[in-house]
Amino acid sequence: VEHALRDGGTVIIPAFRICRTQELLYEFEDILYRQRRRPGKFAGQWAQLRIFLDSPLALRFTELYRELQPFWDAEAKARVRAGRKPLSYEQLVAIDSHALHEANVRRLARSREPAIVIAASGMCAGGRVVNYLKAMLGDARHDVVFVGYQARGTPGHAIQTYGPRGGYVELDGERVDIRAGIHTLAGYSAHADRDNLTRFVTRMRHLPAEVRLVHGEDSVREALARHLLAVTGGKIRVVP
Incomplete structure (x- = not known):
């Protein structure tokens, strides 16, 4: 994230709509909270950083998670009692309509506004994340962070495998060279081991x-x- 803050790039996180997306939103709220409590090197940029949730279905499920607040665990309820909003904080921006999605892709690709985008599908085989990838994979200012398993034969697996080597991936029948940073974050698997x-x-x-x-x-x-x-x-x- 600090690479994006420094270079004005976007961190693209392909994520599945249920559970993992809400877990990421919860984690980012805590990161932003700790940055406010103990400002670091990029304090000003952290304060302005926006997190875009660009998936209509994920938005709906996130609303359901909020409605189920009485069933949250003790840690989450403690955050709420402290006045925090783990799934609806100010820097979280919902992108619902397709027109807003297209405008957001164009703006983030052209501007130097640091941002985090969480969008489906998790393996980059479809969904809105594909448009972000086509627009940004070729630019070293941006980063892609995988938080889930990438099956062989999927675009996500190709990006994960060949991206660090300066390779390419085919998206919607187009060859897209990979110059963005490619990262894999373990520990968010939704499956039992x-x-x-x-x-x-x-x-x-x-x-x-x-x-x-x-x-x-x-x-x-x-x-x-x-x-x-x-x-x-x-x-x-x-x-x-």
């Missing part, structure tokens, strides 16, 4: 006769299948 999946199966009252693995790359599914067979003593059939 191997140990969680293993506990889910082994803690059932009765072991299932069969488990079908339908998500993930072939090598990962095969490794999980071998692991499940080992921990259950071969008592279940696993189809990778």
